[in-house]
Amino acid sequence: MVFSSLIFLFAFLPITLLLYFATPFKSLKYKNFILFTVSLVFYGWGEPKYIIIMLFSILTAYIFGFYIGKYRDIDKKKARMYLVISLLLNLAFLLFFKYANFFLDNIAVLPFLSGIKQIANLTLPIGISFYTFQIMSYSIDLYRGETETQRSFVAFGAYVVLFPQLIAGPIVRYRDIDDMLIDRKETVDKFASGAVRFCAGLAKKVILADSAAAVVEYFRTANEFKPSVLGTWTIVLAYTFQIYFDFSGYSDMAIGLGRIIGFEFLENFDFPYISRSITEFWRRWHISLSTWFKEYVYIPLGGNRKGLWMQYRNIAIVWLLTGFWHGAAWNFVIWGAYFGVILMVEKTFLLKVLDKLPRFVGHIYTVILIMFGWLIFSSTSLSQIWLYSKLMIGINATFTTTTVTYDFVRLLPLFVVCIIASTPFAKRSYDWLIAKYSSAAYLNPLLTSSSLLLCTAYMVDSTFSPFLYYIF
Amino acid sequence: MNKKANIITLFVFVGIIALLSVLFVFKKDESFSEQENRDLQTLPKITSETLFNGTYSKQINSYFADQFPLRDFFVGMKGTSELAMLKGENNGVLFGDDGYLAVRSFSVLDDNGKLTNPTDYYSEKVLSAHFKGLKKLQSNLNAQEIEFAVIIPPRTIDLATWKLNFPSDNSLELQSFIGEGLKDINYIDIFPMLKEKFENDEYVYYRTDHHYTSLGAYYTYCEVMRQYCMEDDIIPLSDFEVKVVSEEFYGTTWSKAGFKFVEPDQICYFDYKNSDEVSEYTTIKDGVSFKGFYDFLLLDTKDKYSFFIGGISKLTTITKTSGNEVGTRPKMLLAKDSFGLSLVPFLALHFDLEIVNVADEEIKFLSNIATKKNCDYVLVVYNTENLISTKYIAAFH
Numbered sequence: 018m019v020f021s022s023l024i025f026l027f028a029f030l031p032i033t034l035l036l037y038f039a040t041p042f043k044s045l046k047y048k049n050f051i052l053f054t055v056s057l058v059f060y061g062w063g064e065p066k067y068i069i070i071m072l073f074s075i076l077t078a079y080i081f082g083f084y085i086g087k088y089r090d091i092d093k094k095k096a097r098m099y100l101v102i103s104l105l106l107n108l109a110f111l112l113f114f115k116y117a118n119f120f121l122d123n124i125a126v127l128p129f130l131s132g133i134k135q136i137a138n139l140t141l142p143i144g145i146s147f148y149t150f151q152i153m154s155y156s157i158d159l160y161r162g163e164t165e166t167q168r169s170f171v172a173f174g175a176y177v178v179l180f181p182q183l184i185a186g187p188i189v190r191y192r193d194i195d196d197m198l199i200d201r202k203e204t205v206d207k208f209a210s211g212a213v214r215f216c217a218g219l220a221k222k223v224i225l226a227d228s229a230a231a232v233v234e235y236f237r238t239a240n241e242f243k244p245s246v247l248g249t250w251t252i253v254l255a256y257t258f259q260i261y262f263d264f265s266g267y268s269d270m271a272i273g274l275g276r277i278i279g280f281e282f283l284e285n286f287d288f289p290y291i292s293r294s295i296t297e298f299w300r301r302w303h304i305s306l307s308t309w310f311k312e313y314v315y316i317p318l319g320g321n322r323k324g325l326w327m328q329y330r331n332i333a334i335v336w337l338l339t340g341f342w343h344g345a346a347w348n349f350v351i352w353g354a355y356f357g358v359i360l361m362v363e364k365t366f367l368l369k370v371l372d373k374l375p376r377f378v379g380h381i382y383t384v385i386l387i388m389f390g391w392l393i394f395s396s397t398s399l400s401q402i403w404l405y406s407k408l409m410i411g412i413n414a415t416f417t418t419t420t421v422t423y424d425f426v427r428l429l430p431l432f433v434v435c436i437i438a439s440t441p442f443a444k445r446s447y448d449w450l451i452a453k454y455s456s457a458a459y460l461n462p463l464l465t466s467s468s469l470l471l472c473t474a475y476m477v478d479s480t481f482s483p484f485l486y487y488i489f
Numbered sequence: 490m491n492k493k494a495n496i497i498t499l500f501v502f503v504g505i506i507a508l509l510s511v512l513f514v515f516k517k518d519e520s521f522s523e524q525e526n527r528d529l530q531t532l533p534k535i536t537s538e539t540l541f542n543g544t545y546s547k548q549i550n551s552y553f554a555d556q557f558p559l560r561d562f563f564v565g566m567k568g569t570s571e572l573a574m575l576k577g578e579n580n581g582v583l584f585g586d587d588g589y590l591a592v593r594s595f596s597v598l599d600d601n602g603k604l605t606n607p608t609d610y611y612s613e614k615v616l617s618a619h620f621k622g623l624k625k626l627q628s629n630l631n632a633q634e635i636e637f638a639v640i641i642p643p644r645t646i647d648l649a650t651w652k653l654n655f656p657s658d659n660s661l662e663l664q665s666f667i668g669e670g671l672k673d674i675n676y677i678d679i680f681p682m683l684k685e686k687f688e689n690d691e692y693v694y695y696r697t698d699h700h701y702t703s704l705g706a707y708y709t710y711c712e713v714m715r716q717y718c719m720e721d722d723i724i725p726l727s728d729f730e731v732k733v734v735s736e737e738f739y740g741t742t743w744s745k746a747g748f749k750f751v752e753p754d755q756i757c758y759f760d761y762k763n764s765d766e767v768s769e770y771t772t773i774k775d776g777v778s779f780k781g782f783y784d785f786l787l788l789d790t791k792d793k794y795s796f797f798i799g800g801i802s803k804l805t806t807i808t809k810t811s812g813n814e815v816g817t818r819p820k821m822l823l824a825k826d827s828f829g830l831s832l833v834p835f836l837a838l839h840f841d842l843e844i845v846n847v848a849d850e851e852i853k854f855l856s857n858i859a860t861k862k863n864c865d866y867v868l869v870v871y872n873t874e875n876l877i878s879t880k881y882i883a884a885f886h
Contacts, residue, residue, distance in 0.1 A: 427575070474566040
């Protein structure tokens with residue numbers, strides 16, 4: 018199930034809130050149990066068969082958690098062994114479902130292995146990349162002594178399957194919410210701020226991201242008939258907006274829903290498109306993923322403490338993995354490598370240069386590199402990357418057609434709204450207004466309800482549009 | 490922190506969700522949408538198969554959208570909001586001056602014969618295949634001394650670009666490509682004529698529907714008569730009595746657009762009474778016969794355009810059953826899409842008609858049918874939208 022669907026908003030959510038709040042049972046055990054159960058329904062909605070895989074992953078980590086916890090202070094070696102087994106079991110599912118066919122496809126290129134076929138009907142279990150990482154964070158943190166063994170299966174299960182962040186993040190580290198699993202308070206203030214956040218995210222997704230997605234699809238089709246430079250740039254620009262509002266909208270909704278039921282998740286986006294370098298961009302984009310890789314891969318590998326060459330090596334490993342995490346296809350590997358290389362160059366000298374130049378240079382430099390990154394990311398094949406790169410610089414294409422110009426002009430207001438919404442401007446002004454005039458707080462219910470109604474209108478009159486990050 | 494504002498926020502959020510959910514539960518399901526003229530998704534049945542292969546969740550999503558309370562209100566709200574964002578269109582429908590609506594983009598067949606996502610463009614390869622089919626048909630028919638002609642009525646977007654502030658070069662290119670491709674055969678190019686009438690503010694196309702009006706159909710009929718060298722038989726416009734039968738026609742484009750504020754169209758028909766005779770025509774539509782050319786009952790439904798000869802059927806025949814020339818009139822085979830419907834009342838004043846659909850499988854042997862039914866004329870009426878998005882014409886034998 019996805020948040021931006023009528024069935025979520027007008028069936029799943031009211032029933033969940035009813036079960037959660039409007040019952041005589043107030044104990045946290047009951048509430049965790051409710052969350053665990055409804056989240057399984059939420060997850061299994063499209064493809065119920067994958068619940069079993071997820072439950073198995075949870076059960077493995079849960080059981081091994083006892084052993085890791087038991088031995089970590091008395092027999093480090095044994096604890097380590099249990100950690101490794103637990104991680105391997107978890108990763109096995111991810112590797113099999115996500116990467117098996119990619120691997121088979123690629124070794125089939127070898128002449129003596131050309132008979133190898135794909136495994137049929139192997140589809141990716143929704144959210145597996147997200148929940149596998151969450152589960153791993155529990156095992157590792159436990160081993161490192163940064164958290165305690167969770168004795169309640171329901172509480173641990175609820176952590177993994179918690180419907181707000183289950184299928185598309187943020188990737189919540191266990192130790193960030195372990196306290197909240199045993200003790201949290203739902204308040205009117207938290208509920209209200211969660212509702213505001215949820216509706217803001219919903220509007221980002223339904224009104225901005227889906228509009229941008231329609232632009233991408235429309236121009237892509239047009240490009241097949243009459244390729245144009247402006248059309249291709251519009252595709253890349255619109256995709257840049259689509260992926261940001263899609264994904265950050267999802268995170269907003271997750272954080273908002275979490276707050277409604279008393280959880281506080283860490284932020285996942287911090288206006289990434291205002292960055293002045295790619296280094297900064299990756300501190301602002303999908304923060305929970307970058308943090309995960311930093312914490313559990315980069316630093317254990319030695320981070321930047323073992324000399325420059327080791328640091329380059331570590332960056333390379335992390336970024337190849339990051340690319341690969343996004344999908345089992347070469348374009349994702351290239352995409353990861355692309356950012357890895359840029360980060361190394363920035364680390365070596367470019368950051369210092371950018372610092373000395375006027376601010377706008379850094380902004381332009383960053384935006385262009387990000388857009389080209391999304392071009393690689395969104396391409397289904399290497400030849401498509403090549404084709405679109407050529408189109409962008411005008412090889413084999415007219416600059417524009419009358420229709421493309423017409424549409425570009427027509428869509429300018431949408432793009433302007435998207436640009437403003439990508440900067441902290443609107444949020445800062447709003448916060449300033451509310452700080453200055455306390456009655457401005459009444460804008461909250463007004464904006465929340467209008468955005469909820471408007472988004473409902475868009476959902477009623479739309480073909481179904483799942484989240485981009487749903488597929489990872 | 491403003492406690493009161495927060496309490497209000499909580500209540501409006503919960504209130505809206507609760508209210509719409511409750512309305513949804515108690516609202517009776519409908520199986521058909523009058524406003525959109527389509528079947529709605531009703532509550533799907535759960536089977537273990539549909540549940541596990543994901544069909545069920547897709548159906549239930551459509552079910553929620555189709556049966557949602559205040560659906561028409563929400564659809565209109567979205568349309569208006571798209572205009573407010575200055576997008577100028579919604580669901581691919583342009584909103585122009587005088588409330589003119591036109592679909593701008595169509596799912597067309599690409600060079601590989603696959604349907605694309607909606608686009609402004611078209612495949613020349615697909616069109617060329619159609620031209621070949623028509624040429625073959627004409628040479629077959631001419632060999633049997635049957636007169637042949639074809640009309641490709643333009644889309645609203647082709648005529649109305651200036652009313653819609655939309656660039657016209659795609660339309661002009663497409664229409665001239667068709668004209669060029671069909672120049673060797675008896676192609677009745679009504680595009681320039683209709684465009685001129687349209688630009689003179691004549692009501693030749695509906696504002697909310699993709700068809701031509703009865704007036705547009707009349708002009709088209711005149712062109713057909715000229716092409717068949719029957720110019721002298723054309724009945725002048727002034728001899729008709731125009732009868733308005735509906736002021737409440739919301740057409741297909743309106744349904745798609747979601748611009749609920751756009752005013753409806755008017756449907757009228759042109760009644761011809763020859764003072765020299767008492768004439769009567771009988772229409773047999775899939776075996777059911779009625780007098781005249783119109784089904785007045787359909788004016789009470791959303792699909793009012795079907796008023797003309799009762800809408801699409803597998804086979805309709807129209808014969809003159811009393812008056813002059815009964816039984817001696819020339820016979821015409823009309824292979825058409827819906828654009829043929831409103832043309833029929835004019836053609837039927839001169840021809841006995843056998844009316845079939847281009848989209849029917851058997852119609853690809855059109856010349857055989859014409860011979861079998863002893864037809865003197867064959868007319869194909871197939872509009873531009875269908876031409877770029879279907880394969881039927883190319884399959885003519």
